[in-house]
Amino acid sequence: MCAIKKAVARTFNFLSRILSLIIFWCSSIVSAGILIVYFKKRNFLKKAILIGIAFFILLFLGIGIFQSVSTYYIWKADPISKYLIPPVNPNYFYQYCLFHYFLNFFISLGAAIFLGLIFFIFKKKNYVDFNEVLLVVLGTIIVGSPNFIIFLGLAFLIAIFLDLWQNYKKRVKIKRKVSLILPMLISLILTILAGNIIAKYIGLAVLRI
DSSP, X not given: OHHHHHHHHHHHHHHHHHHXXXXXXXXXXXXXXXXXXXXXXXXXXXXXHHHHHHHHHHHHHHHHHHHHHHHHHHHHTSTTGGGGSTTTSHHHHHHHHIIIIIHHHHHHHHHHHHHHHHHHHHHHTTSSOHHHHXXXXXXXXXXXXXXXXXXXXXHHHHHHHHHHHHHHHHTOOSOSOOOOHHHHHHHHHHHHHHHHHXXXXXXXXXXXX
């Protein structure tokens, strides 16, 4: 029985590492790709961000479903945990999968929709454009909760720095609208690479589910 439990634990750890690598590389590649589109084919930027949003929603849902199915069959092979799955104990199994595999994504998706609505209101007042609305949704979904706080904070700091630098070089007063597209893309990549470290350092990691 101990050997079975150890095998189950090893299987879970292996799956977690593989899925983490998949998410990391997909996030990095898509973010870098959108950054390249921003510089090379800006007229394709809106479509690229929309494709990214659809891709990551499907990716995270697919990973959650895969983890749930894997958990079912791994638990089914264990003489104790087989009593925690349907049809014996469906409520516990479904609640476990929801909390461990889907809840963080749903929180991130809810935050993305909320921030998207706020940015959309700003768009109506001509403070931001539609690409910025889409990008804040994409970035929030990718980095997840609570790292989207870091993503937004870094984006605004980078935007302020870039605007001050550009205006310093041109020796003019700050009058024009600040674009958040490049700052958000830079912030997104930084958050993907070091968001967990920053969250741990500033205490946001305690909010992670």
